[in-house]
Amino acid sequence: MPSRRELANAIRALSMDAIQKAKSGHPGAPMGMADIAEVLWNDFLSHNPANPKWANRDRFVLSNGHGSMLLYSLLHLTGYDLPIEEIKNFRQLHAKTPGHPEYGYAPGIETTTGPLGQGIANAVGMAISERTLAGQFNRPGHTVIDHHTYVFLGDGCMMEGISHEACSLAGTLGLGKLTALYDDNGISIDGEVEGWFTDNTPMRFRAYGWHVIEDVDGHDGEAVKKALGEAKAVTDKPSLICCKTVIGWGSPNKQGKEDCHGAPLGDAEIALVRETIGWPHPAFEVPAEIYGGWNAKDKGAAREAEWNSRFTAYKAAHPELAAELDRRLSGKLPADWQAKAGAYIDSVNAKGEKVATRKASQNCLNGYGPLLPEFLGGSADLAGSNLTIWSGSKGIQKDVGGNYIYYGVREFGMAAIANGIALHGGFIPYTATFLIFSEYARNALRMAALMKQRSIYVFTHDSIGLGEDGPTHQPVEQAATLRMIPNMGVWRPCDAVETAIAWKVAIERGTGPTCLLLSRQNLPHQPRSAEQLADIAKGGYVLLDCGGSTPDAILIGTGSEVELAVAAAKELTAKGKKIRVVSMPSTDCFESQSKEYRQSVLPDSVEARVAIEAGVTGGWYRYVGTKGKVIGIDRFGESAPAEQLFPYFGFTTEHVVQAVEEVL
Numbered sequence: 152m153p154s155r156r157e158l159a160n161a162i163r164a165l166s167m168d169a170i171q172k173a174k175s176g177h178p179g180a181p182m183g184m185a186d187i188a189e190v191l192w193n194d195f196l197s198h199n200p201a202n203p204k205w206a207n208r209d210r211f212v213l214s215n216g217h218g219s220m221l222l223y224s225l226l227h228l229t230g231y232d233l234p235i236e237e238i239k240n241f242r243q244l245h246a247k248t249p250g251h252p253e254y255g256y257a258p259g260i261e262t263t264t265g266p267l268g269q270g271i272a273n274a275v276g277m278a279i280s281e282r283t284l285a286g287q288f289n290r291p292g293h294t295v296i297d298h299h300t301y302v303f304l305g306d307g308c309m310m311e312g313i314s315h316e317a318c319s320l321a322g323t324l325g326l327g328k329l330t331a332l333y334d335d336n337g338i339s340i341d342g343e344v345e346g347w348f349t350d351n352t353p354m355r356f357r358a359y360g361w362h363v364i365e366d367v368d369g370h371d372g373e374a375v376k377k378a379l380g381e382a383k384a385v386t387d388k389p390s391l392i393c394c395k396t397v398i399g400w401g402s403p404n405k406q407g408k409e410d411c412h413g414a415p416l417g418d419a420e421i422a423l424v425r426e427t428i429g430w431p432h433p434a435f436e437v438p439a440e441i442y443g444g445w446n447a448k449d450k451g452a453a454r455e456a457e458w459n460s461r462f463t464a465y466k467a468a469h470p471e472l473a474a475e476l477d478r479r480l481s482g483k484l485p486a487d488w489q490a491k492a493g494a495y496i497d498s499v500n501a502k503g504e505k506v507a508t509r510k511a512s513q514n515c516l517n518g519y520g521p522l523l524p525e526f527l528g529g530s531a532d533l534a535g536s537n538l539t540i541w542s543g544s545k546g547i548q549k550d551v552g553g554n555y556i557y558y559g560v561r562e563f564g565m566a567a568i569a570n571g572i573a574l575h576g577g578f579i580p581y582t583a584t585f586l587i588f589s590e591y592a593r594n595a596l597r598m599a600a601l602m603k604q605r606s607i608y609v610f611t612h613d614s615i616g617l618g619e620d621g622p623t624h625q626p627v628e629q630a631a632t633l634r635m636i637p638n639m640g641v642w643r644p645c646d647a648v649e650t651a652i653a654w655k656v657a658i659e660r661g662t663g664p665t666c667l668l669l670s671r672q673n674l675p676h677q678p679r680s681a682e683q684l685a686d687i688a689k690g691g692y693v694l695l696d697c698g699g700s701t702p703d704a705i706l707i708g709t710g711s712e713v714e715l716a717v718a719a720a721k722e723l724t725a726k727g728k729k730i731r732v733v734s735m736p737s738t739d740c741f742e743s744q745s746k747e748y749r750q751s752v753l754p755d756s757v758e759a760r761v762a763i764e765a766g767v768t769g770g771w772y773r774y775v776g777t778k779g780k781v782i783g784i785d786r787f788g789e790s791a792p793a794e795q796l797f798p799y800f801g802f803t804t805e806h807v808v809q810a811v812e813e814v815l
Contacts, residue, residue, distance in 0.1 A: 155372035159185040166220035169241040179398040179411040180218030199451030200230035203258040214270025215305035228445035268311030274302040276571020278329035286552035316564025322360030325549035327386035336398040369394030503676040508669040509611040511647035516541035529556035530583040537583035566595035573604040583609035599664040600638040614765040621790030640665035645713035690740025697729035704759035712763040719807035
């Protein structure tokens with residue numbers, strides 16, 4: 152049987168060779184963390200290479216994702232469907248081995264990492280999911296959800312502010328099945344970190360409420376094994392293992408230096424590494440006995456088979472629970488979802504209530520929440536303003552299960568944790584803050600869209616209608632920039648009915664996240680026919696028309712400005728103009744419709760168009776063309792009551808009527 156060091160050296164060799172062939176990459180972290188990875192993956196990690204989606208597998212996250220060859224080497228060596236050809240194809244077009252781990256490319260990749268610090272936050276979300284799901288489904292004598300979350304992270308992750316947000320909350324919640332292994336090598340891109348990073352990291356994590364193991368020699372396999380065993384034994388708080396390592400270990404001239412962080416070692420240095428670590432094999436060649444020492448297929452199959460036996464017994468004892476767990480892990484909605492959700496929308500339409508869309512959103516949670524036990528909500532210290540607590544909400548605490556997370560003022564951490572919750576499976580996370588503070592969370596929103604995760608963002612106080620809090624809190628560019636994120640669904644509903652449909656679309660959307668942009672102020676109900684009601688889900692539809700004839704002009708509104716468009720249309724109609732009002736709560740959803748449908752709503756033959764939104768104007772010119780106008784706000788707001796701000800910035804019936812008359 153090969154020694155630990157020989158097994159670890161396979162990671163070093165594959166990593167340096169793949170990076171050299173690609174002519175780019177980061178060899179330092181894989182070579183420095185190889186010994187730690189060998190112990191974790193061979194002695195602790197419960198997984199099955201033949202079934203990367205096994206429900207009760209341990210989750211492994213490489214938060215310092217630039218060290219991706221570490222993870223690719225582990226997946227290849229342990230028996231995942233990642234052949235040596237993919238290792239050789241590192242960082243090449245259409246490879247399963249891109250420069251940073253990308254969710255959905257190679258089997259066994261649990262999350263996309265690269266933006267430092269987000270991996271540890273994702274891992275916190277996974278640990279929350281495991282514990283919450285276990286609380287909902289495990290029964291005496293039947294433990295079917297019972298796995299750990301392990302994460303590797305480096306100095307860069309520790310410096311990023313998101314690590315403070317996520318790790319602080321993890322300590323508060325006492326996530327005992329979360330273990331982080333810190334690659335403490337003292338080097339980042341610019342050199343030795345002591346010039347800009349002198350935190351007492353163990354003390355910091357103890358202050359968070361973590362169990363901390365200091366000064367572990369990351370190149371001593373038995374020391375790492377002892378630390379991991381100790382961490383696993385502590386079940387009431389997360390564990391941080393501080394591993395002292397040498398970046399680029401095994402490279403005679405570059406180890407311990409920033410030179411090996413983000414560049415190939417070079418052929419001459421690689422030859423020296425082979426000699427230094429005793430690896431005489433050619434590039435990309437791994438001896439059979441080394442593969443045998445790494446192979447996790449038999450052990451993984453046995454672990455999953457044992458779990459399957461337990462699940463069979465669970466199914467016999469609790470058939471309804473087992474069926475529900477299967478449904479939720481598969482991501483399917485309840486069988487009666489469509490009928491009951493449709494009935495709820497009909498009831499909202501019949502009620503015809505004038506209400507703020509943030510309040511309409513809370514009503515939706517009360518309508519849909521009882522149908523969806525997979526809801527796992529939360530807000531960044533604004534629950535009373537975002538209105539994200541519904542009648543069935545129960546706050547999650549250290550020793551108390553629930554379905555609602557009080558995230559505190561941690562917008563970025565919240566969004567990244569929600570990504571981990573979505574990736575884990577079994578839940579539909581929704582999170583909330585003011586729309587303006589989506590800026591704090593922006594990169595995690597982008598990652599959700601990149602990974603196509605079903606995460607719902609409730610962004611309230613969506614415009615200058617926020618009022619007195621002033622321009623620091625009034626979003627003007629946020630709706631437009633959120634719409635620019637590929638694969639991001641964005642809805643800005645005009646009333647309670649559009650809000651209910653926006654929620655339904657977001658819940659059903661299994662191919663990406665959705666932002667719901669909601670008003671602080673009350674908005675009137677808009678009457679609709681059954682056909683119009685059905686068309687809302689298409690993102691844009693004709694709300695008010697001119698009796699079947701071709702309109703003289705089209706008004707396009709969204710959110711709170713639809714009311715203004717309707718009022719202007721009525722005034723213009725009284726003047727003898729034929730006016731169509733289009734409500735467009737979701738431009739991305741509208742763009743996904745057929746050309747025929749889009750033409751039926753916005754026919755090319757009608758060039759006189761005016762779009763209205765209390766935000767920046769740029770994005771709306773695609774709908775009004777060169778001959779139309781956009782009424783918006785291309786500057787920051789002011790502090791005043793909303794009823795004063797809208798007229799001040801030109802959002803009046805008179806101004807809209809004037810704009811239409813000008814384009815005519």
